Amino acid sequence: MAARLLDGTAAALAIRAELAPRIADFTRRAGRQPGLGIVLVGDKADSQIYVTNKLKSAADEGIGATLSHLPADASLDQVLTLVRMLNADPATDGVLVQSPMPEALGSTAMQSIFDAIDPAKDVDGFTPVNVGRLVQNRADLVPCTPAGIIELLKRSAIDIAGKHAVVIGRSDIVGKPLATLLLHRHATVTVCHSRTVDLQEVAATADILIAAIGRPGMVRKSFVKPGATVIDVGINRVTDPAVARELLGDRSARYEGFVKRGSAVVGDVHREVADIAGALSPVPGGVGPLTIAMLMANTLRAAEMRLIDTIVDRR
Numbered sequence: 620m621a622a623r624l625l626d627g628t629a630a631a632l633a634i635r636a637e638l639a640p641r642i643a644d645f646t647r648r649a650g651r652q653p654g655l656g657i658v659l660v661g662d663k664a665d666s667q668i669y670v671t672n673k674l675k676s677a678a679d680e681g682i683g684a685t686l687s688h689l690p691a692d693a694s695l696d697q698v699l700t701l702v703r704m705l706n707a708d709p710a711t712d713g714v715l716v717q718s719p720m721p722e723a724l725g726s727t728a729m730q731s732i733f734d735a736i737d738p739a740k741d742v743d744g745f746t747p748v749n750v751g752r753l754v755q756n757r758a759d760l761v762p763c764t765p766a767g768i769i770e771l772l773k774r775s776a777i778d779i780a781g782k783h784a785v786v787i788g789r790s791d792i793v794g795k796p797l798a799t800l801l802l803h804r805h806a807t808v809t810v811c812h813s814r815t816v817d818l819q820e821v822a823a824t825a826d827i828l829i830a831a832i833g834r835p836g837m838v839r840k841s842f843v844k845p846g847a848t849v850i851d852v853g854i855n856r857v858t859d860p861a862v863a864r865e866l867l868g869d870r871s872a873r874y875e876g877f878v879k880r881g882s883a884v885v886g887d888v889h890r891e892v893a894d895i896a897g898a899l900s901p902v903p904g905g906v907g908p909l910t911i912a913m914l915m916a917n918t919l920r921a922a923e924m925r926l927i928d929t930i931v932d933r934r
């Protein structure tokens with residue numbers, strides 16, 4: 620039996636349609652659009668694509684997004700100065716620094732940057748204050764990809780409470796916050812990583828299996844309990860024709876696209892999983908569009924909270 624496909628594009632469109640009147644209302648009340656300040660350092664092709672998509676979505680949504688682009692050899696001080704300027708700018712409600720940073724800035728650069736972002740403008744939800752609030756189940760700004768996954772489950776009427784959720788991946792941006800959100804929604808959560816023993820057996824006990832690994836097609840049928848819900852978070856660019864044939868199927872339109880372009884984006888979940896899962900969020904068209912929709916939601920939320928604070932301050 621083929622899995623029900625969880626349509627992230629449709630869910631993202633629905634979320635954005637729900638945001639539209641709130642954005643219009645904010646713009647009327649504040650006399651300006653919600654503002655998102657995006658910082659990009661360097662010229663990494665994938666990061667540029669992500670940033671372009673975020674700017675376009677913001678423009679479509681009536682959010683005023685600006686891009687500050689620093690060269691790849693920018694210093695950490697330059698990045699921090701820019702972040703502080705955005706923190707201080709009254710028309711900027713959200714500050715987002717696109718990761719990863721150029722390696723030359725050192726392995727702790729991203730952490731220093733998150734430490735510098737004003738938690739009230741932290742639309743990625745990565746600052747220590749917002750991570751703490753998330754753990755305490757009182758977050759205002761929740762990391763976008765995990766929040767998008769919860770929205771997808773909710774809007775697809777997939778129960779979380781009482782279910783066994785297995786999250787493969789323990790990063791600060793996906794795995795850990797997602798495990799926390801699932802726990803708050805009363806799932807029994809297992810978090811797996813590269814040192815997990817018997818990963819396949821553990822995964823196969825999941826009612827909800829989430830793959831946030833960054834390894835093309837790693838999750839095979841044998842990882843999946845029949846009927847389980849599988850969420851593929853992975854975004855992996857493949858250029859090897861043999862790998863593309865295996866993961867896309869050599870008769871598919873996507874494989875034809877690979878042949879034309881020389882690369883394709885695939886998830887962490889092998890296509891054979893569709894034969895055994897009950898529901899499956901695919902790549903592309905699953906979690907990706909929701910991540911951007913949740914960024915718009917967080918920007919509006921930050922703007923609304925700041926507007927309320929301004930009104931209270933004026934009293």
Ligand code: NDP
Pocket residue numbers: 764787788789790791792793794811812813814815818831832833834852853854855906907910
């Ligand atoms: P990270 O590289 O930060 O984390 C990967 C995690 O996978 C780590 O916890 C790692 O374990 C684990 N892992 C790696 N190899 C294995 C293995 N063989 N067996 C078990 N666990 C393994 O990646 P991110 O969390 O940032 O991203 C994960 C994927 O999601 C990537 O493909 C990324 O592009 C994608 N992504 C998609 C987004 C979207 O909008 N759709 C947004 C963000 C990310 P360990 O901790 O032990 O190293």
